[in-house]
Amino acid sequence: MLDYIWLLPTLPLLGFLILILTAGNLPKRAVAIIGAGSIGLSFLVALIIALRFLGSGEEYFVKEAWVWMAVGGFDASFNFYLDGLSLTMMLIITGIGFLIHLYATGYMADDPDYSRFFSYMNLFVAAMLMLVLGDNLVVLYLGWEGVGLCSYLLIGFWYTNPENGYAARKAFVVTRVGDTSMAIGLFLLFASLGTLNIQDMLHAAETQWAVGSGLAVAVSLLLLGGAVGKSAQLPLQTWLPDAMAGPTPISALIHAATMVTAGVYLIARTHTLFEMAPSVQILVAWIGLITLLMAGFTALTQTDIKRILAYSTVSQIGYMFLGLGAGAWSAAIFHLMTHAFFKALLFLAAGTVILSLHHEQNIFNMGGKRKQLPFSFYSFLFGSLALTAFPYTSGYFSKDEILLGALEVDGVGLWLWLGGVIGAFLTSIYTFRLFFVVFFGESGGHDKEKEVGGWNMSGPLVVLMVGSLFAGYMNLPLDIIFSQGESHEEHHVSPLIHGIMIVVPLLGIGIAYLFYGTRTFSIARIMASPFAQSLHKFWFNGWGMDTLYNRLFVNPFLWLARINKNDIVDKFYCFLIELSSIANRMMVKTQTGYLRWYTLTVAAGLVFVITLGALL
Amino acid sequence: MESIPIEHGLILASILFTLGLIGVLTRRNIVFVLMSLEIMLNASGLAFIVASARWEHAEGQVMFLMILTLAAAEVAVGLGLIIQMYRRFQTVDINVLSEMKG
Numbered sequence: 001m002l003d004y005i006w007l008l009p010t011l012p013l014l015g016f017l018i019l020i021l022t023a024g025n026l027p028k029r030a031v032a033i034i035g036a037g038s039i040g041l042s043f044l045v046a047l048i049i050a051l052r053f054l055g056s057g058e059e060y061f062v063k064e065a066w067v068w069m070a071v072g073g074f075d076a077s078f079n080f081y082l083d084g085l086s087l088t089m090m091l092i093i094t095g096i097g098f099l100i101h102l103y104a105t106g107y108m109a110d111d112p113d114y115s116r117f118f119s120y121m122n123l124f125v126a127a128m129l130m131l132v133l134g135d136n137l138v139v140l141y142l143g144w145e146g147v148g149l150c151s152y153l154l155i156g157f158w159y160t161n162p163e164n165g166y167a168a169r170k171a172f173v174v175t176r177v178g179d180t181s182m183a184i185g186l187f188l189l190f191a192s193l194g195t196l197n198i199q200d201m202l203h204a205a206e207t208q209w210a211v212g213s214g215l216a217v218a219v220s221l222l223l224l225g226g227a228v229g230k231s232a233q234l235p236l237q238t239w240l241p242d243a244m245a246g247p248t249p250i251s252a253l254i255h256a257a258t259m260v261t262a263g264v265y266l267i268a269r270t271h272t273l274f275e276m277a278p279s280v281q282i283l284v285a286w287i288g289l290i291t292l293l294m295a296g297f298t299a300l301t302q303t304d305i306k307r308i309l310a311y312s313t314v315s316q317i318g319y320m321f322l323g324l325g326a327g328a329w330s331a332a333i334f335h336l337m338t339h340a341f342f343k344a345l346l347f348l349a350a351g352t353v354i355l356s357l358h359h360e361q362n363i364f365n366m367g368g369k370r371k372q373l374p375f376s377f378y379s380f381l382f383g384s385l386a387l388t389a390f391p392y393t394s395g396y397f398s399k400d401e402i403l404l405g406a407l408e409v410d411g412v413g414l415w416l417w418l419g420g421v422i423g424a425f426l427t428s429i430y431t432f433r434l435f436f437v438v439f440f441g442e443s444g445g446h447d448k449e450k451e452v453g454g455w456n457m458s459g460p461l462v463v464l465m466v467g468s469l470f471a472g473y474m475n476l477p478l479d480i481i482f483s484q485g486e487s488h489e490e491h492h493v494s495p496l497i498h499g500i501m502i503v504v505p506l507l508g509i510g511i512a513y514l515f516y517g518t519r520t521f522s523i524a525r526i527m528a529s530p531f532a533q534s535l536h537k538f539w540f541n542g543w544g545m546d547t548l549y550n551r552l553f554v555n556p557f558l559w560l561a562r563i564n565k566n567d568i569v570d571k572f573y574c575f576l577i578e579l580s581s582i583a584n585r586m587m588v589k590t591q592t593g594y595l596r597w598y599t600l601t602v603a604a605g606l607v608f609v610i611t612l613g614a615l616l
Numbered sequence: 617m618e619s620i621p622i623e624h625g626l627i628l629a630s631i632l633f634t635l636g637l638i639g640v641l642t643r644r645n646i647v648f649v650l651m652s653l654e655i656m657l658n659a660s661g662l663a664f665i666v667a668s669a670r671w672e673h674a675e676g677q678v679m680f681l682m683i684l685t686l687a688a689a690e691v692a693v694g695l696g697l698i699i700q701m702y703r704r705f706q707t708v709d710i711n712v713l714s715e716m717k718g
Contacts, residue, residue: 591716592714593713593714593715593716594710594711594714595649595710595713596640596641596642596710599637599640599641600641603637603641
């Protein structure tokens with residue numbers, strides 16, 4: 001059965017081919033069955049494979065498919081590599097992916113481009129599975145670029161609005177910066193180790209490089225660049241909030257549950273390299289911490305329901321990076337899994353709210369919706385609880401492990417932990433701010449609308465609710481992979497630390513309740529001071545990162561483009577064209593139409609050649 | 617018997633060839649151009665004969681036979697074209713026929 005692992009990416013790919021080749025000529029029902037069914041089948045296969053694999057007790061499994069290319073010493077084979085890490089990722093991708101596909105069959109029901117939507121979604125899942133199952137960095141890179149392409153296509157799905165196209169291009173270009181760095185990292189790895197097979201490469205690196213050597217630092221920095229771009233971390237985080245221009249199921253699937261966690265996967269997969277470059281590893285932790293705090297503050301000020309969730313995603317991936325940087329590898333992957341559940345739940349619930357209220361996204365135009373949208377209310381309640389790490393929900397376990405892992409880092413551990421706790425505090429405030437504003441208080445409009453959704457929309461929400469609450473009890477088979485260097489499971493810390501980690505989110509919820517639930521405190525009074533207003537504006541614009549990048553990169557580029565409108569490089573090629581047309585005009589003159597002239601030239605040429613032959 | 621030196625034959629052939637070429641280049645009447653072409657062909661034929669006599673090889677004579685045949689065929693086609701040309705343009709002046717210029 002394990003041999004059938006190739007079916008996993010093939011089934012979605014087949015779905016994509018069928019949907020794209022029929023070009024929207026299939027009835028919607030058939031599209032839904034093919035689109036969601038291919039992922040469902042893929043999930044079934046993944047489940048069976050997972051059971052077999054765990055039952056066999058093997059450490060890893062390799063299925064050789066075919067050799068993609070072999071040139072000289074370089075060979076990239078298309079092999080599937082299954083171990084605890086790729087198993088976890090594969091189940092998340094197909095499982096959550098299937099739920100979101102199912103939800104999308106209802107959410108996108110009125111869209112004229114139904115078939116195109118599902119074809120891209122299927123292609124995305126296929127590429128994502130290639131990314132996690134490839135045993136070769138080249139195959140991983142193929143999947144990496146594939147998901148980037150699908151992300152671009154789906155953010156700009158409603159392409160008639162130029163803003164969506166702009167958001168799609170922004171996402172593509174910004175992640176490309178990271179991808180370039182990653183590609184250079186791969187070249188460097190191949191040049192120095194001579195193989196791109198992940199396991200061989202890691203072993204070679206371990207035996208050939210010294211800890212902290214220049215090559216290890218350079219390679220892990222370059223790979224980190226790729227991860228940072230894909231996972232929307234500082235300094236390449238600006239694309240994710242704008243990526244919310246895509247349909248909501250896309251935000252749930254690509255920009256919350258799977259693709260943006262590819263960076264976390266990459267670092268976890270190559271964690272040996274990062275362990276050999278301790279300075280880079282601690283940098284990962286700091287990047288995660290700073291990103292999670294910045295995104296937390298930004299989320300506090302947003303008014304668009306999807307942008308709040310987007311910043312929250314950036315912040316939660318920051319936690320994963322913090323975990324990776326602290327060496328708590330399995331905690332980071334654990335958080336990746338629980339985050340996939342509750343963030344997919346929150347996004348899908350937000351999708352239901354948005355669709356029910358006819359594409360209203362401003363939370364201050366909602367208000368008091370708990371009776372009107374009961375189902376979304378409960379989804380949001382459970383999702384928010386898990387997101388804020390409310391005790392004994394899934395998020396509590398994973399975030400706890402990350403923070404405890406961070407605490408154990410030598411030297412700066414307490415600072416990392418403290419930052420993480422402040423982040424958790426912010427998380428609970430902005431999450432419940434959203435929750436109270438949307439579902440409690442006075443109605444801000446949209447009183448007549450009813451909640452939309454059939455079983456295909458509510459079913460996935462129910463499953464995800466259960467997952468958000470109880471996924472924390474799952475035991476991921478990651479111990480073997482991260483066994484060396486893992487700061488080990490049983491954390492012995494004082495009850496005080498535990499107490500703080502439990503109380504802080506509750507405190508945040510309480511504050512959000514007082515401000516937005518009962519309105520005991522007034523936001524307006526805080527906002528009265530000019531300092532608060534400018535701070536609000538600063539945070540609202542994402543710490544001015546977009547403005548900064550516009551000044552630093554976009555405007556100089558546009559300026560260059562403007563002054564180079566006539567293309568200096570082109571001048572050379574235009575000159576070649578000019579030259580040959582001059583030659584052409586000269587040759588045309590010899591074409592007189594007089595026979596004697598032609599004869600004369602032939603004779604003269606002959607005389608010339610013979611003379612030349614005689615002389616030389 | 618005293619044989620004619622090969623140089624004499626070749627000089628005669630080149631004089632004939634040059635005369636023919638000059639004829640082709642300067643004549644306006646296409647019938648004369650065709651005749652000049654014949655002279656050139658025969659000049660080259662003469663060169664072959666002289667060479668075959670000098671090295672006592674039969675190939676040169678064979679080549680001359682071929683040139684004769686070729687010339688006959690060429691004249692047949694050429695004259696046919698000239699008649700067509702005259703019918704169509706009412707002239708045998710090749711300078712008039714210079715439509716195909718660049």
